[in-house]
Amino acid sequence: MSVSYWQAEGNQPVREVDFLVVGAGLVGCGAAYFAAQAGRQVVITEKADVALGASGRNAGFMITGLDSYYHRAIEKYGEAVAKEMWELSKHTIRFWRSVAAQTDEVSITTCGSLLLSESREEAADIEQAARALDAAGIDMLYHSRDPLGRGYFNAIENPDDGAVQPVQLAQAVLKTSGAELIANNELYHIEQTHPEQVTVYTRKVIFKANYVLLCTNAYSPQIDPYFIGKVIPTRGQVLVTEPMPEPPMKTLGYSDYGYMYYRSTFDNRLLLGGGRNRYFEQEHNTTEDFATDPVQRVLDAYLRQYFPDVTVPVARRWAGIMGFSVDGLPLAGTLPDKPRVGFAVGFTGHGLSLGAGTAERAVDHLLTGASLGAVDVRRLEAKILA
Ligand SMILES: Cc1cc2nc3c(=O)[nH]c(=O)nc-3n(C[C@H](O)[C@H](O)[C@H](O)COP(=O)(O)OP(=O)(O)OC[C@H]3O[C@@H](n4cnc5c(N)ncnc54)[C@H](O)[C@@H]3O)c2cc1C
Structure with a gap:
């Protein structure tokens, strides 16, 4: 993203902060929680508002594991990594559930x-x-x-898998974190001005931060060229029907190698998503979050084929932008030229499975240098060198 001279030089006030999170999606709110637990004073800066990105547009599936079927995950990443990611997803889902259990404001269920x-x-x-x-x-x-x-x-x-209302969940995680959210405050530019301080130019404030964590998922390549080719913005689309007298399904369902997914909402609607594999060119490398006729037609046809008993009309159609990582595993680490700027991105359509656990590791790594395990971005460099 580029910002004009006039916008950047808008005489924004300077503010010192301890730990600045960029992005108030599920991952940013989760990161804010873990940084606060580590004793940091946390501020979140967000371009729009909480859960207006993918975190508020997803299907709300809390699925254990990766997007690949387990034997494929072993083939691709090896047994140890497949198991580690399985455990990371269990840990993440436990975290969301523990936050939801502290309030009655999150609709959540262990429906399998x-x-x-x-x-x-x-x-x-x-x-x-x-x-x-x-x-x-x-x-x-x-x-x-x-x-x-x-x-x-x-x-x-x-x-053990479950379903959640994701906007309510993100709001609850934000509240539990105790972090201050500055909404409508887009990040323009980051400079590591001093070994222990980062200057962050945003629409309303120039922050001087001890630590910065980017939780900007699909939008990360617009923030720093480091993410170009590592995080691929990818559109996901869904529809939801009018409510029915009974829930159309009791469990979550997904098929076609995860490209199709369906569930009941908490008010007995059918939510159906997917179909992007049929229009690969149009649905990849885009940050436009509108629903398109071709993919929505795929969903309509699927509804007729697999859910002929669902005869109520479609009530709403929408899209969101996911950040696909180049090898399918989340990416965490620090920017090579900015050691006080960490990141947790690239959830490949599985932020509810892997987001909080990855954010926790990214926060620990930024603050203490702790190991990132399999989500460490440096695995990509190792592959390039090999
Ligand atoms: C249709 C659809 C269905 C999905 N279904 C599921 C599912 O069932 N289960 C699952 O696990 N995952 C699902 N996902 C994926 C899941 O939604 C994401 O993995 C997850 O929301 C990622 O969270 P995040 O906080 O990293 O990203 P986001 O929610 O996208 O948050 C990033 C935030 O960064 C902000 N931002 C960007 N640029 C800037 C800037 N310059 N300055 C300040 N702020 C900025 C954005 O406004 C945004 O709020 C789905 C996604 C879609 C689109």
């Missing part, structure tokens, strides 16, 4: 999930994933037939 297959080929993959989970000692239920009776082939059930 079904990973379903739409073809014989996918069914074979799901069977292999079930075997790999079993071999890793991870509890789940394998269904050799479609447990929903909707035309799927087989399924893996995880009874």
Whole structure:
């Protein structure tokens, strides 16, 4: 992003802060919580307002694990990393639940999930994933037939997964963190002006911060060129129907290698999302968060094929921008030329699974140099050098 001379030189007041988080999505609010727990005074600066990015536009699935099926995750990252990410997602979901348990303002449920297959080929993959989970000692239920009776082939059930109202969750995490939020305050530019101080130019304030943590996910390449090619902005689209007398589904469901997903809302609507794989060119490398006719037509057709019993009209359609990391794992670390500027980005459509745990590691790393484990961005450099 570029900012004009006139905007940048707007005589903003200078303010000293201890720990500045950029971005008030689920991850920024989570990071604010962990930094406050570490004894820091936390301020969040946000371009728009809390949960107006992907965090308030998602499907609200709290799914254990990565976007790849378990045996594929082992092939891609190795057994140790696949297990570590599984544990990180469990840790993250536990954190959201513990925040929600402190208030009655978050709709949240442990409804379980079904990973379903739409073809014989996918069914074979799901069977292999079930075997790999079993071999890793991870509890789940394998269904050799479609447990929903909707035309799927087989399924893996995880009874521990759950659903949430994500805007309420982000607001609750923000409140629990105790951090001050400065909304409508876009970051323009960051300079590491001193080894122990960062100057952050924003719309309303010039901050002098001891520490800065970027939680700007899909928008990170607009903030620092370091993220170009590492975080790919990717559009996700959903629709939600009018309410029905009964919930259309009891569990979360997802299929077509995660490209399609469906659940009941807390007021008995069907939420259906996905279809971006059919329009790859249009849905990748974009930060435009509007719903498009081609993808919405895919969702309409899916609704007719798999949910013919859902006859109520569609009430709303929307889109959001996710930050896909170049290798599918979250990215945490510090900017090479700005050691006091950390980041937790690249959740690849799984911020509710991996966001809080990654934010916690990023905060620890920035403050103490603690290990980041598998989310350490330096794994990409190692691959480039190899
Ligand atoms: C349609 C859809 C469905 C999804 N479904 C799921 C799901 O079911 N489960 C799941 O786990 N994940 C899902 N995701 C992904 C999930 O929403 C994200 O992984 C998660 O919200 C990432 O959180 P975040 O805080 O990192 O990003 P965001 O919520 O995008 O927050 C980034 C914030 O940074 C702010 N920002 C950007 N630039 C600046 C700047 N220059 N200055 C100040 N602030 C700035 C933005 O305004 C934004 O508020 C879905 C996403 C979409 C779009």
